[in-house]
């Protein structure tokens with residue numbers, strides 16, 4: 001945030017899990033937001049995810065590279081309009097590798113290419129329950145970048161949905177990477193603070209992009 005008295009410092013939240021505040025500058029955030037707007041368009045655009053057994057996720061989603069559905073990956077939007085998923089852009093792979101190097105160190109950058117992006121859009125009242133990212137067939141670190149409204153990101157442990165966990169405030173431009181012993185930790189978004197996106201960002205709500213290695 002501009003004009004902050006003390007810059008927020010990178011912090012290790014759990015073993016293998018690092019929060020790097022303000023990782024993306026305003027220009028990089030704007031470019032990513034513009035790209036998200038394109039990715040969100042049909043075909044295979046932003047959709048409401050239906051959960052088996054009834055109910056829907058409040059965060060709406062669009063995928064690149066592979067289409068995530070509860071609970072697996074497909075080449076087409078099998079639970080949407082059925083269209084082929086949009087390709088995973090090389091520049092997101094570059095971004096993911098740079099993110100891992102900047103947080104966990106160059107030695108933790110996986111050899112396998114990043115090939116999946118899940119873009120979640122949090123409108124009014126949206127949140128995400130505690131879950132593990134466990135549908136990939138590779139244990140490369142998950143890279144998460146946030147745009148728009150500030151949220152509480154709850155980062156827990158691999159064993160239970162409950163405590164111990166740490167509540168981390170993620171703001172627009174923040175990076176969070178989780179790998180190693182935290183790769184399968186439970187995490188969620190219990191709260192988004194509406195109307196907190198940076199002035200002039202042109203975004204109402206919150207966007208989160210996670211970059212993953214499918215291993216598929």
Ligand SMILES: O=C(O)CCC(=O)C(=O)O
Pocket residue numbers: 118120128133144153187188189208210
């Ligand atoms: O919105 C976030 O910060 C987390 C998203 C997430 O956990 C996921 O897409 O699996």
Ligand SMILES: [Fe+2]
Pocket residue numbers: 131132133187
């Ligand atoms: Fe997740």
